[in-house]
Amino acid sequence: MTGATNGRLREFSRRTALGALGVGIVGATVASWPRLSGTDIPGRGDNSLSIAIMGTAADAAARQRAIDAFTRLHPDIRVKVQAIQAVDWKDFFTKILTMVAAGTPPDVVYVATEGAQLFADKLAHPLDEYLRRDAADMAEFFDDVHPSLVEAFMYKGSLFQLPMDWNAANMYYNTTAFAQAGLERPADDWTHVDFRSSLVAMRKARPRDFTPYYWTNRLFGGVVPWLYANDTSFLKETRSTGGDWLWNSFYADDPSRGLRSGGYQWLEPNAGDPRVFETFDYLRSLVKDGLGVRPEEGGGSSLVGLFASNRIGTTPAGGYWVQGLHEAGMKKDDFDVAFFPKWRTQRHQFGTAGYAIMKTAKDKDAAWEWIKFSASRKAMELIFPNPVTTPARRSMVNEALYTGKGPAHWKVFYDTLDKYPTTGPIPAPPQQAAVETALMKNVSLAVSGDERQLKQALESMQRDLELALRRQP
């Protein structure tokens, strides 16, 4: 009797447990259906325009005011911004490509120079037809933006992005360290020899726990600004034909009109150039003499803290650094910015970024409306209220943006383009990832050993670049 009762209870409880498990599985499936089916991915499952940017959820939220303003203007277009966290642009593009592979590509992607040609070659839709159609509306934008920035987004005669923000590799310096070494603000046309003398003076004033020159090993701000200054590069730079439709429409009267082309091309390696050797040898001597660090690969995330704690004398960076230094506690007079030192030329390096419409975008017209709106002064003021970058519009790089934060010579940022119109973009062909790897992996070795090691590293770089450029992007 008792045993029978126990048996029923056991049976009952087992069935109940199985039933509860089944209900639980069904409930969990129903509850997570949007995730399982991917309908919670921005822009999927509805007709909204999905926009991918590099950053955090806070960066996406910072664009909300711009989205609200856009929605008021275009109530029929719903916009969803998806912030994707990444270590650097290469990492960001990897994640976008993963989304493409997964069949969930965004409609619009915020792409920097590093990926501009990869997107133009494979993924993006040209803006030419829209620019021709809305030429009258866009004239004011191009009037306010330097053509060098626009040319960086030209690819084989077509324009794929409008520059929204940009940064040149200028030279930041710690004013306290300069004062301790008895140095004045550098002249605009200071040379690489003057620069080295400044580092020597700073090292003499502070022999310990201090680095006169800190640099990182990457495409922007690493070895490339020095190569540009020495009128060379690790890739042979040529220009493609075409693009006259744009230059004649918007920059016909620009003094640098004659320099403009259908876009940059990097088709061959150039690591064997004697000037490349000369440049690397200069950097090697800085490392050898304790004036500069061996460059580490990566984004130099610790750099702001080190600079703000007066442990770094100089480092290449752009306008994007101002807000970070301000938040790290630096006062407006604690640091300043100068042009990059002159060598054979004073050509600077810059990187820029803007929205690209994906070929797969559901509604390209809506995507163009977003880009056009984002290029407006009103939208840019909403998106860039602080100096976290340099706005592409010249009129926005003004006293108000830097008041109370510095640097004193903030005009250097835009003057870099105006005074040096040959200033060029980060060399980033469609095979950018392979090219960047080929460069970065050889830089540390090139500047860390003797002259023999430098030669070997450059030979290796030349071989690696040949392989990289031979690859399909």
Place this chain on the structure above:
Amino acid sequence: MSTTTRHREGQKHAAKPAASGTAPARSRRHSQRWLAWIFLAPTILGMGLFTLVPIVASVVLAFFRWDIISAPSFVGFENFATVVQDPTVRVSFLNTIVFVVVAVSLQLALALALAVMVQAKMPSWLRTFFRSAFFFPLILSAASVSIFMRYLFNEQFGVVNWFLSLAGIPAVPWLTTPGGSAAVVIMVYVWQNFGFSFLLFIGGLASIPTETYEAASLDGATAWRKHVYVTLPLLSPTTLLASVMAIISALQVFDQPYVLTRGGPGDSTRTAVMVIFESAFQRLEFGQASAIGVILTLIIMAITAAQFRLSKRFVFYQ
């Protein structure tokens, strides 16, 4: 009472085997079989979808050129020929093998030494503390640990060089020279992974009968001889398991070198899995990445098979 009942029931079943062929019994067996499949289904489905299908897809992909964006095209063995000739791939495999030999040796030696130490006489709270402390690094994210270590080993501002400077040792370029970066990658990997081998050894040591040690003591064996002639042989099955797991894991090292050095300087810390990642997700050569993955899988299978074959000579089962 109940024991007797179960015993009688058992006898009843044994005495009447024909009963198992009756219709109700068949029905019960049938329903039990279904129930077993229902319980196994989630695991089989999960394994199939997330392990088996990707493995097969990866092998198939190795024979195609595919960049995600365009349609894949069949290229036969071209991807294998390309990766075999690629000096970066060859160097990365060589680096991986050197890494496995050094890191696994250090990991097993450290884990065994600490397991023996922890099994020695000590208060139970202290033993618990050591066990937790040694296992703790394993549960941390490898990427987070590597970022943290990157700061510690920074040549200019790192704490490690600061401590060395107190002893008058000049700053060591840990992450910017081939030797230094390889040493740091190995140190960080071993520190983070020895906890698993440590736990295995703790379990293995606990299963060695104390009588064996008592007998050895009676024979006058010293502590060292007991370790060499009793502990190590009786621990050999555990050592085999620990070494197989450690080698398979080390062959797939990625996080530490990727975050600490990005494979540099040069290719000095580039590993096989890093090359797979770079080929696939940075260069969009999914076919070549799959070919490297297939080669790595075959190497792992060959090494594991060799270990089990060799184990017949060196492993002693009680």
